[in-house]
Amino acid sequence: MNECYYDKHMDFFYNKTNTHTADEWTGPPLIGVLCFGTFFCLFIFISNSLVIAAVVKNKRFHFPFYYLLANLAAADFFAGIAYVFLMFHTGPVSKTLTVNRWFLRQGLLDTSLTASLVNLLVIAVERHMSIMRMKIHSNLTKKRVTFLIISIWAIAIFMGAVPTLGWNCLCDISACSSLAPIYSRSYLVFWSVLNLVVFFIMVVVYIRIYMYVQRKTNVLSSHTSGSISRRRTPVKLMKTVMTLLGAFVVCWTPGLVVLLLDGLNCTNCGIQNVKRWFLLLALLNSVMNPVIYSYKDDEMWGTMKRMLCCSSDDRNQERRSSRIPSTVLGRSTDTTGQYIEDSIIQGTICGKGDLGEKGNS
Template sequence: MASQNKCHHNELMGFFYSNRNQTKDDWDSTQLILVQCVGSIFCCFILVSNAMVIAAVITNRRFHYPFYYLLANLAASDFLAGIAYVYLMFNTGKVSRELTVHGYFFRQGLLDTSLSASLANLLVIALERYISVMNWKVHSNLTKRRVTLLIVLVWGISIVMGAVPILGWNCTCNLDLCSTLAPIFSRSYLIFWSVSNLVIFLIMVSIYLRIYAYVKKKTSVLTPHTSGSMNRKRTPIKLIKTVMTVLGAFVVCWTPGLVVLLLDGLNCERCKVLKFKRWLLLLAVLNSVMNPIIYSYKDKEMWITFKNMLRCVFDGTRRQRSSRANARSISSGHEMGNSLRVSDDNKASTQEMLKS
């Protein structure tokens, strides 16, 4: 009873790991280095690709539509996920036992906020696609004001989801309620977080299944009529492929981690959730790697914009190199000219001396 009434805010994380019988790290140095290497590759791709998506939407006026604004917001959330995972990788293992309670809350809160934002953005994009497809339009009629409100709402909900544990929904004052995967998080919070995300997942599945059924029906109606525009025929096919890719990627990357979190929240002692801890997190981050490919790289206009951006970067570096080379050649030419002038002056002076 005394341990339940006493709060442990000033303890290091090693105390809470010991409370959950995590007396040593289950991963040796080789496995940890392997996870860090693979994670670093993922994070580099996440940061670069999502930064290119944001830059493309800003610079290209053809992307100034609600879908692409939401796409840029998804890229921003995935960019934050890359930063959060880099911070997590180098504050895990033995280092995590030396973290303070607030340091651990910051580490997990940053990750939860980014992942919640990615998931919420996927849901908003699904709703936007539903509105546009039901009206059989390429882009929805959402105004910039409504899109801005949606983006603010996404980040507001994500920040709240990431900050809930530090605001009080934790087990620092009741160690019996602590979870295994996150030793200062309450098991009830893990249940809430995993169930809410699974519910959002089911909503997304139902939305995309409704879109799939509608597009399939509409396509079958338009197929006999060859006089229809090419855009009407191509858009449903692309949409069906995108829907199937999104559903497959989301199921593979998110479902295992959410199920393990739910089992930990339900205090499943036989499940051995620590075995899959880092691998499932790496799999969840893989979704942030795939999002730019699924939502952007299949768009020909987006891909052309990427190529133009890369050409500008390479041309800029080439121009800098050529300008530096020209500057060096000009400076060397000036030096040669000055030396020749000096030599001519010396010759003239010697000739005058000989005449005198």
Template sequence: MKSVCLVGVSHVVQSILPLPKMSSQNHCHYDKQMGFFYNISNQKSETWEFGHLIALRVVGCIFCLFILVANVMVITAVITNNRFHYPFYYLVANLAASDFLAGIAYVYLMFNTGSVSHTLTLQQYFLRQGLLDTSLSASLANLLVIALERYISVMNWKVHSNLTKRRVTLLIALVWGISVFMGAVPNLGWNCICSIEQCSMLAPIFSRSYLIFWSVFNLVVFLIMVAIYIRIYAYVRKKTTLLNSHATGSLKRKKTPIKLIKTVMTVLGVFVICWTPGLVVLLLDGLKCERCNLLTFKHWFLLLAILNSVLNPIIYSYKDEEMWATIKNLLRCVCTGTRRQRSSKANKRSDTTLSTEMNTSLRDNEQLKPNQTL
């Protein structure tokens, strides 16, 4: 009797409140490999891979090797040179760390693409895409934090902000926490494994709604950072013009804020140029643009993204003479095996130069008005 009553109650509940989750789980495909999802998205094994995949891997591995080595050199330069022990350079080192992660992600991608993609398990694919998404999120978050740090320092007309090491450490931890979370979002449930009709084409187990959110969010952050740097650059140009008309101090000292800002603006510009096309393609895929022929551009935009991580350490070295001198010194240390002696000499020279510039700055500040000091 009780069982009959329970069955009757369950029928009434289902008629009033249908349970879509229970029915949708019957159509989940957690036991499938990626080939199942690629076939649904009409992505077949590429025929060009047998002739070109080896060349693609060789070129990609060369780029990735440069990315790994160059960014390790940038991080080591920041650690070993006392003149880089400021919030701005700590954040630059963290940006280099995100590029280092991107190099690892690209290496993993190179050997898990083409026909191999169809044999991947769901977790292997989530790992492949998660590494890329985490490195992109880390780069984007780092650039945003650097933009805010530059804004604070420039608006106070200082070369470096007053952020303590503890606050910088917390910012870096926050950047990586957010980045790891953003890279893990699809694996946490925002996917189409249980709703095949919502699957995207470029990322077959990512839902189109996620691609729309991901691309729009990143593009909006791009616009915010560009607006910040336009505001900073306009303010610096105006302030520098006023200082030039009222003081005759050290020209190098007065150009330092502009040089730092130009370096970061160049990095930001390259980042936007290299990543915007790929984000636009993901947005079109999320909007289900069937006439856009998106698969044709997928590999080219991936190489463009790799190029961004290649160019960043080159920009640091080209735009910052002190950074390039430190990196050359480190390379000589590796070759000669006298790293400690050369590092101590470099730090002594750096301390002497820094004290000289500080004395020059103090003499110049006496000639400036209180509200025009650097």
């Protein structure tokens, strides 16, 4: 029967797994990571708080997509809290932690990152449902959206607690990983592969959305004038989708690959030298999400700017927002979907007649 080490401190496990980076991570490298981390966390707290406040304040955002957007902002806000906790429990301090405190440190990170990832997947599915049905907003009721949000956090909390619940190496030191000295290597393989699969599903969903919108736009181009087509072109949608996918690939894939290599016990991959920077890169995704999903939306940006400037002149901004199409993924697809629906009906019924009249004129 294997001996269990629940009462040991982390220095015991670091020594058993030959992990010495906790001693080496001092001086300029630690200061640099802490400075970057502090800046990122401050930006995460401010930007995501503004996103949540904007959704609550502006009644134009009281729809399923924006509720999910606010939940994504909450998940990213939580990621900032998790990283602040990490900054005060890293470096040489890591070896002084108890097993339970180390589980809490990693559990907060796993919960926040999983919440962001699952929320992004739900948003992708919601946008897919809306566009395929050519509706401005999905048919999700507030109760269903609330259920989805609760489910997202339930999944995230469960995934963050799985190692604490038993999938660890406290009773089998030989199975311990190098990056996470009390995590089982099999769990790291499971967690990284699961997240990569979710990422692949998101890619497929967004590619399907883009191909559908592009196909419908090409059909409509023969029934509408060039100027209207240019105004309603889904180029901005494509840019938003590609920006989202690019940011996700850059920020998440390196860290997931490193975890997978550690789970596969790759001892010659040099993963210890890059782990802290890939952690910052994953955190950067929470910084970029408000930019990608919110600041490209004129109405969202206008609402947040009014809150920052404490301006009471909402009417001018609302009139301005109604003239400028939203460019965030949710708003762009909604506008495009409505435009596609209306134009197909008009083009099918009287498209050729209208073109004939224009030719005669």
